């Protein structure tokens with residue numbers, strides 16, 4: 001599937017953000033390693049119980065009971081499996097908080113030769129980041145917690161020892177996760193992991209901003225990615241070196257001054273270094289300006305980032321910087337005199353000192369995660385049209401098939417392999433009239449169609465024959481198209497073909513002939529998904545469309561209805 005992702009990279013939704021950021025060792029959340037984590041736990045438990053029971057019976061040489069126990073074991077597994085199969089969770093609200101930075105240490109090292117002593121307090125370690133990692137092992141957002149907090153950095157210690165860095169929290173999310181920002185800081189892509197020993201002072205960057213907001217382009221994993229237009233337009237340091245020198249602008253609760261302001265009081269700015277001026281300007285805005293910004297941030301910012309490739313990582317909440325130990329505070333600052341003469345130092349300096357000594361809080365973000373499946377072909381049809389059966393016939397996928405509507409509750413993916421190409425096909429839950437108003441499975445269905453390149457409309461030829469109360473295939477087509485258009489204009493205009501399914505049913509041949517007369521332009525493929533008839537022709541038709549060959553699409557004008 002990875003190979004096809006690049007096809008979406010230039011779509012409006014597919015614009016990616018990236019950042020130059022180093023990342024450290026990570027602790028993977030074991031809970032999310034499998035979509036049905038809890039489901040499998042229960043099954044394992046049931047299996048273990050039954051196996052124990054089996055051994056007990058064997059031990060007592062009761063063969064009849066052994067047979068009963070085996071049957072119970074299989075029965076339990078099947079029943080639990082079907083009961084616990086639940087609806088896909090493809091939307092998730094997440095509150096992420098980066099770990100706070102550790103506090104700097106205040107320590108004076110005295111010796112026989114140096115009675116006055118020297119400062120040797122180490123700095124606090126950085127807090128951990130909250131990272132979302134794209135993984136093919138995860139199907140939906142099941143098991144993903146709503147609140148994720150990364151670990152706090154360790155406090156600095158004497159003998160100039162830096163506090164330990166807080167552990168990152170890495171959670172796995174499925175391929176095709178789109179991130180919307182409700183509140184907080186913009187996420188930033190992790191470009192590469194550092195292999196060496198970690199620097200607790202290493203500050204991951206925010207977004208990589210260039211001179212022109214819309215023309216900014218960079219590479220991620222060998223592919224070109226673009227920053228979305230709605231990304232933040234603030235100025236920020238351009239290189240990692242600058243980022244190290246310019247700590248993130250945060251406010252100190254004790255002094256009311258920003259961390260930048262305090263640090264610039266203590267450490268003189270390098271001559272001609274304009275970024276400091278910019279950063280200061282940004283931080284020292286008036287209260288009313290801050291409030292305005294806060295109000296703006298309350299609105300949801302859609303599609304700030306998306307994860308489309310396994311292994312991609314994004315920092316959604318950054319750890320706070322560690323506080324300075326007294327060794328660093330003394331160096332290069334006004335406080336070169338040590339220990340400080342508390343009588344002569346003024347109170348504001350004390351406050352400022354305390355503010356620098358305390359680690360910064362980690363950033364917080366409230367996000368809305370949304371899953372949009374990525375496939376080359378989307379099978380679109382009314383419930384019971386035979387989409388799941390068709391997917392099984394086209395690929396080796398084994399989706400659930402049932403003679404009742406809404407058997408499919410989540411998109412199933414399958415691959416059609418050709419010598420030179422592999423096509424991903426998604427069987428999407430059935431669509432009913434009013435789906436755009438969230439009827440039936442509504443948006444849960446339509447969302448997944450947005451990402452497919454080619455649409456295969458699956459119609460049931462037997463729906464209205466022999467006095468059945470179903471909808472004739474041409475009307476099915478019209479309703480499907482209207483629902484797509486109501487949901488998002490232009491969605492139905494993608495390359496498409498029509499699959500006339502259930503041709504094996506009595507009277508279906510006449511319906512097929514009528515369908516051909518009523519629907520013009522688009523290619524129609526008669527198939528019997530159950531018996532796998534007409535499948536090879538359909539595969540060839542899909543390949544042609546995915547390859548980008550021109551073919552007349554289905555249009556509303558091309559459908560004739562009485």
Ligand SMILES: Nc1nc2c(ncn2[C@@H]2O[C@H](COP(=O)(O)OP(=O)(O)OP(=O)(O)O)[C@@H](O)[C@H]2O)c(=O)[nH]1
Pocket residue numbers: 381382383384385386387388389390400401402403404405406407408409428429430431501502503504505527528529530531
């Ligand atoms: N006679 C006949 N029946 C078929 C054919 N294809 C599918 N069916 C039957 O139609 C019923 C519905 O099939 P599904 O594949 O579950 O249909 P679906 O479109 O995935 O249904 P939803 O999950 O509700 O969207 C099942 O009973 C299938 O056996 C076909 O080619 N011929």
